[in-house]
Amino acid sequence: MTATPPGTLFTLGMGPGDPELLTLKAARILGTAPVVAYFAKAGQRGHARTIAEGRIGPAAEELRFDYPVTVEIPHTDGRYVDAMAGCYHAAAEAIAARLGQGLDVALLCEGDPFFYGSSMYLFDRLRDRFPMEIVPGVLGMSGCWAQAKLPMTHGDDVLAVVPGTMTAAALADALRGADAAVVMKLGRNLAKVRAVLAALGRAERAVYVERGTMPTARILPLAEVADGAAPYFSMILVPGRQGPR
Ligand SMILES: C[S@@+](CC[C@H](N)C(=O)[O-])C[C@H]1O[C@@H](n2cnc3c(N)ncnc32)[C@H](O)[C@@H]1O
Secondary structure, eight states: OOOOOOOOEEEEEOBSSOGGGSOHHHHHHHHHOSEEEEEEETTSOOHHHHHHTTOSOTTOEEEEEEESOSSSSOTTSHHHHHHHHHHHHHHHHHHHHHHHTTOOEEEEESBOTTSSOTHHHHHHHHTTTSOEEEEOOOOHHHHHHHHTTOOOOOTTOOEEEEETTSOHHHHHHHHHTOSEEEEEOOGGGHHHHHHHHHHTTOSTTOEEEESTTSTTOEEEEGGGSOSSOOOSSEEEEEOOSOSOO
């Protein structure tokens, strides 16, 4: 008796939110995969799953994995790390069970999978056991700067991409040498990020984008945004060199 060949894990970049920004390749794989897996915040539909609406095959099995925590505990807290590791382990084993039966699995990931994507934790756990394919996606930040009509980098401009979760000193160090910047993961860090940008003389041209390319998108000069908690899908864009040459 010959063993069933294993299925392939297709990690699909789902783009920033607008379903029309899904690649043709991701849409094709999504429509034929017998198993579709995704992470979601408990009680919510899940951003990647929302983008996939209408494209999943009617007979596909959906594997939903709820994040045990999101912003309730700081990412540096051991309890957060343990809870997330448990979640990724369970998700990897649920997917491995399907792959082991010879079923292909499409794992949905917002934006691009290898850019701050949770799917990388499953890739790391399964890469030595099963065939893997990665389909790149339109990055959240490129969706945001396109919708904001904000040319970001020209010529030899240097772009820094930083998480707002860094300390003020580390943020300042990372941003000082860059012409343009993207600050992701704002959450409760908005006031700190604003203060750092102001100290570096970059706050005036900074633009805040919330839920870029989604129906509820908000785009405002940073100066018009009140301090306080920013939603999960938000970022600050600081364009580099300005004007025509
Ligand atoms: C865990 S990272 C995931 C990044 C994703 N893999 C990508 O390629 O854009 C989540 C952060 O990405 C940013 N982000 C992603 N998509 C966004 C969007 N459509 N609008 C605003 N921010 C977005 C936010 O800063 C959010 O906190």
